[in-house]
Amino acid sequence: MTLADILDKDLIQIPLESNTKNGVIEELTDLLVTHRPSVNREEILAAIFAREALGSTGLADGIAIPHAKTTAVESIAVVVGVTESPIDFDSQDGKGCQFFFMVVAPEHEASAHIEVLASIARATASNAFRRLLAASRSAEEVYELFRE
Amino acid sequence: MTEPFSRILVYLDGSEDSVTAAMAAIVLARRLEASLTAVYVVNTRALQDLVKARIFLDIEEQEYRRDIEGDAQRYLNHVERLGLQKGVPVVPVKTAGTVHSEVRSYIQEHQMDLLVLGGISEIHSRRDELLSETDRMMRTAPCPVLVVRDSDTVWDMFESLPDAD
Numbered sequence: 001m002t003l004a005d006i007l008d009k010d011l012i013q014i015p016l017e018s019n020t021k022n023g024v025i026e027e028l029t030d031l032l033v034t035h036r037p038s039v040n041r042e043e044i045l046a047a048i049f050a051r052e053a054l055g056s057t058g059l060a061d062g063i064a065i066p067h068a069k070t071t072a073v074e075s076i077a078v079v080v081g082v083t084e085s086p087i088d089f090d091s092q093d094g095k096g097c098q099f100f101f102m103v104v105a106p107e108h109e110a111s112a113h114i115e116v117l118a119s120i121a122r123a124t125a126s127n128a129f130r131r132l133l134a135a136s137r138s139a140e141e142v143y144e145l146f147r148e
Numbered sequence: 149m150t151e152p153f154s155r156i157l158v159y160l161d162g163s164e165d166s167v168t169a170a171m172a173a174i175v176l177a178r179r180l181e182a183s184l185t186a187v188y189v190v191n192t193r194a195l196q197d198l199v200k201a202r203i204f205l206d207i208e209e210q211e212y213r214r215d216i217e218g219d220a221q222r223y224l225n226h227v228e229r230l231g232l233q234k235g236v237p238v239v240p241v242k243t244a245g246t247v248h249s250e251v252r253s254y255i256q257e258h259q260m261d262l263l264v265l266g267g268i269s270e271i272h273s274r275r276d277e278l279l280s281e282t283d284r285m286m287r288t289a290p291c292p293v294l295v296v297r298d299s300d301t302v303w304d305m306f307e308s309l310p311d312a313d
């Protein structure tokens with residue numbers, strides 16, 4: 001399974017309105033809950049914040065991949081957001097993050113969870129790809145970018 | 149005339165498609181009186197890549213590895229039970245590493261003569277097509293490959309095969 005297999009245009013937000021780490025995580029979670037009302041918002045937030053407490057999922061080059069296993073979802077979901085400018089996410093390179101990929105998966109989908117995370121890592125490792133992502137102005141553009 | 153295939157290998161990855169492939173392999177093994185092995189590869193390469201990219205902490209890598217090994221055992225047990233139901237002994241094999249390399253090595257070392265795969269999904273991205281483990285297995289397997297589609301037909305085939313006494 002790859003990101004392109006499960007990416008949903010409704011779960012892409014450009015731009016994100018929040019400009020704090022917690023705000024971004026909450027905004028991404030709210031987007032998921034809006035389109036999948038059966039999902040438990042508080043459970044997702046608890047799982048994501050528990051993982052962040054172990055160490056930030058803000059990586060390098062403006063990418064953050066908050067993720068968690070949770071019983072709040074029945075199948076794996078990815079929510080994508082881009083802020084207009086980088087925000088502080090306690091990232092590992094000490095720089096701000098602008099591209100957010102929140103991945104939540106049920107406990108029984110460990111293999112798929114790993115494959116999707118690896119797929120995001122591969123895609124975002126490219127400078128050219130990140131430039132195209134930064135230049136995207138709509139959910140549709142981001143969606144097509146990942147399907148190229 | 150000898151049967152075309154005598155040692156069949158089916159690849160399991162925890163997906164429904166791979167279980168369907170296993171059911172097709174059981175039907176085939178019984179019809180051809182072939183031996184059947186089911187292999188599940190714990191993708192430690194992907195886990196290591198996530199640690200290297202600092203997406204996973206060491207503690208997560210260990211936790212997910214345990215989860216996947218548990219999944220592997222459950223799926224292998226399930227396919228063994230399906231085989232027993234139809235009188236086909238299934239040899240379960242759990243291994244770890246890079247998926248397509250492990251499968252290719254197993255085929256070579258054990259002289260398997262047919263690889264059965266499910267789960268060749270629609271290609272959504274050229275980037276992922278190049279890195280899909282299932283696609284790589286299909287391209288690199290040193291033996292004929294059977295890709296199983298149409299789960300309804302396979303279910304019918306499986307169900308119509310008489311159970312073992």
